[in-house]
Amino acid sequence: MFQERIAVPKRVNHEIRRRQIGEALLRIASARGLQSASMREVAAEAGVSLRLVQYYFHTKEELLLTSLAYLGERLATRVENHIRALGPVTPRNIVYGTLTAILPTDAESLDLTRAYTGYYTLVFTDPDLTTRHGATYPDKVERLLAMQLTAAQQAGQIDATLNPETIAAGLLALTNGLGSSVLGGQRDGAAALRILIDHIDRLFKP
Amino acid sequence: MFQERIAVPKRVNHEIRRRQIGEALLRIASARGLQSASMREVAAEAGVSLRLVQYYFHTKEELLLTSLAYLGERLATRVENHIRALGPVTPRNIVYGTLTAILPTDAESLDLTRAYTGYYTLVFTDPDLTTRHGATYPDKVERLLAMQLTAAQQAGQIDATLNPETIAAGLLALTNGLGSSVLGGQRDGAAALRILIDHIDRLFKP
DNA sequence: GCTTTGATGATACAGTCGTATCAAGAAATG
């Protein structure tokens, strides 16, 4: 316990390095798929040696989980920015901003969606990873949507007989399904956005 | 051209063998994920030697594509059976039967959904596979739904101001999104089914 | 300047992958 430090060594922000490497993985995941993200490929993409990747992430699972957390952060800040950019913070704008932020309509959201679907099938294959992941992002989004829908009902903007949780789950599932169709090349982001907006508009016009 | 056949050899139905092997791959894909479906694992699952898998499928891509075709057939027959089981062939029953057949509510539909999502991420990674795949199943389903919705409009069962293609795309995306949430463990098949039915009911009650 | 930490390099290990090649046995039909 009496560990005397005679000299203070080179200091480097570990969080920055880990983020640099983790985002290299996310780039690979969205460009070539998560299964192409080997330790060596990640190192090359990050412009760093394989040894350093092992230095900051003792195992690949740790790299995978940490990068997933970064991905969640990026999606969350994108949602916030989208909502903020809409101006007045109304229930309708929150719902609209959240869903349109998730939908792959531009390069950033396309990257996010691609990376997320890569993780999605990985989690479905290895359920242990889900346990260690913990925070289920969709659940939080759904609760947020349900709250705003309830507020909209109280403001008389939505049919009051509807069940907010059911509608919220449906809206998120619709958005995710539309995103999948974009990734599958069935339609482009603009077409998907039109479909989503059409549904939101019908919901908010009783 | 004058190839005289002195003796007729052992005859085996190649299609049956290929199906046997292909469905072994689908079992692995839905149980442990498509990336766990190596040639050796497929051979073991099919109760057959690795050499025989190579004998009936010269390359893995051929095995993958053929199995995907089998998967499509199984989904198509499930949809047909679901529609038929509903009794009267009305537009509403066709829409309802199609979507509820796709949704993972029982063991079979869960297997189908799991296997399909495995292929989904594979296709998104390797676009060449999409090209050689050809038939885009979702497009056909969407057109079928749009036709039935149009018929329902003409019969006065649905708001005539709605765009059938938009509604059809939305319904299919909703169903797929709900299926993803079931696979992700966010809710069970029964809860997803309730949400889907709720949306269909609201659509058919103007 | 010395010590600690960050970073690289080369290399190795045991697996698994798809694919290929050899020989040889089993079955069915003319």
Place this chain on the structure above:
DNA sequence: CATTTCTTGATACGACTGTATCATCAAAGC
């Protein structure tokens, strides 16, 4: 019975995987 096809077995190849181990070098701060 002979011939053709089906089927297995063992084995090998090169490539890739995650992980590990060596030594070495650069940088920063006391």
